[in-house]
Amino acid sequence: MNRVYNFSAGPSMLPLEVLEKAASELVCYGESGMSVMEMSHRSPDYEAIINDAEKMLRELMNIPENYKVLFLQGGASTQFAAVPLNLIKRTGKADYVVSGQFSGKAFKEAQKLGYDVKCIATTKDDNFDHVPVVTKDMIRPDAAYVHVCFNNTIYGTKYGYIPETGDIPLVADMSSCIISEPIDVTKFGVIYAGAQKNMAPAGLTLVIVREDLLDYAEEKMPTMLEWKTMAENGSMYNTPPCYTIYMAKLVYEWILGMGGLEVMKQRNVEKAAVLYDYLDNQSYYIAPVKKDSRSMMNVTFVTGDADLDKKFASEAAKAGLKNLKGHRSVGGMRASIYNAMPKAGVEKLVEFMKAFAEANPKA
Numbered sequence: 193m194n195r196v197y198n199f200s201a202g203p204s205m206l207p208l209e210v211l212e213k214a215a216s217e218l219v220c221y222g223e224s225g226m227s228v229m230e231m232s233h234r235s236p237d238y239e240a241i242i243n244d245a246e247k248m249l250r251e252l253m254n255i256p257e258n259y260k261v262l263f264l265q266g267g268a269s270t271q272f273a274a275v276p277l278n279l280i281k282r283t284g285k286a287d288y289v290v291s292g293q294f295s296g297k298a299f300k301e302a303q304k305l306g307y308d309v310k311c312i313a314t315t316k317d318d319n320f321d322h323v324p325v326v327t328k329d330m331i332r333p334d335a336a337y338v339h340v341c342f343n344n345t346i347y348g349t350k351y352g353y354i355p356e357t358g359d360i361p362l363v364a365d366m367s368s369c370i371i372s373e374p375i376d377v378t379k380f381g382v383i384y385a386g387a388q389k390n391m392a393p394a395g396l397t398l399v400i401v402r403e404d405l406l407d408y409a410e411e412k413m414p415t416m417l418e419w420k421t422m423a424e425n426g427s428m429y430n431t432p433p434c435y436t437i438y439m440a441k442l443v444y445e446w447i448l449g450m451g452g453l454e455v456m457k458q459r460n461v462e463k464a465a466v467l468y469d470y471l472d473n474q475s476y477y478i479a480p481v482k483k484d485s486r487s488m489m490n491v492t493f494v495t496g497d498a499d500l501d502k503k504f505a506s507e508a509a510k511a512g513l514k515n516l517k518g519h520r521s522v523g524g525m526r527a528s529i530y531n532a533m534p535k536a537g538v539e540k541l542v543e544f545m546k547a548f549a550e551a552n553p554k555a
């Protein structure tokens with residue numbers, strides 16, 4: 193059976209080379225005589241895997257020594273609660289930017305915990321078609337942190353710059369843009385991401401946290417949510433998501449082998465340009481996102497006719513271009529073109545879009 197081009201927003205495509213490497217050592221890893229899935233997380237073989245994963249990620253993202261790297265479970269959604277529970281005690285209040293559904297959920301979760309949180313900017317009234325501008329004067333000077341979602345997976349928007357928050361730690365949900373391009377980690381207090389968009393299969397959540405921010409956890413903190421405990425135990429307070437961490441390691445290795453995040457970015461810029469250049473030079477499809485907020489990872493477009501949108505997604509699937517239906521909350525189409533999507537997949541999509549437009553004239 194042939195592999196398709198899978199435009200799913202997550203879980204999403206993994207590099208074929210990574211899948212093949214995993215398959216080649218699925219049953220027997222190295223000299224261990226067993227699969228990575230069957231290994232004790234305390235065994236020397238597994239210790240080497242998790243240590244390499246961290247080392248490679250540090251190299252890839254140029255993560256400074258004063259940041260901890262945590263391999264956790266629970267998805268990015270668990271961090272919506274973990275972030276305030278670990279940080280808000282610093283001053284007792286926090287500011288949020290609501291740029292889409294996930295950042296809205298993060299804000300609501302902190303509210304639900306009864307905290308003094310403030311939405312300092314939102315683009316809700318514009319259907320989230322761009323990311324809100326954040327300037328230092330909008331932030332409460334005694335905020336414990338400012339939370340942003342860096343790439344809005346559902347709407348296809350992203351920050352093209354790092355918001356300036358001065359001394360106030362910036363906390364970013366980077367679930368759908370992590371390791372897609374180089375990023376200056378020192379500009380952030382915390383970066384977190386679910387792995388299943390751009391890094392690995394589902395089951396792993398990455399947290400990168402500056403050391404000085406580990407001292408503000410709530411007293412009645414659930415141990416599993418406490419970053420400090422996880423940091424002190426090398427992400428092994430309990431059983432980590434062993435196999436998913438191994439898969440992430442293979443993905444990091446794959447990117448390092450290609451030349452790192454500069455090379456990855458170049459590839460991603462070229463891929464996104466194929467799609468956006470086409471969208472900008474035709475009139476059949478509408479790309480709702482404002483140009484300065486366009487995501488490099490999730491490209492959204494509509495025909496303007498819900499029935500045609502439906503037909504598009506179903507015919508594309510038949511042509512081997514899967515999962516192009518937009519998120520259930522917004523409709524239309526969304527092409528998620530993460531690291532693992534080759535340029536040929538995007539080119540094939542554009543060819544399909546041209547043919548579909550010609551074959552389905554609008555009334």
Ligand SMILES: *Cc1c(COP(=O)(O)O)cnc(C)c1O
Pocket residue numbers: 202266267268269270294341343344345365366367368386387389
């Ligand atoms: C997918 C996604 C989430 C939710 O991630 P889970 O791992 O499913 O909890 C949160 N934020 C962003 C930006 C996402 O893309």
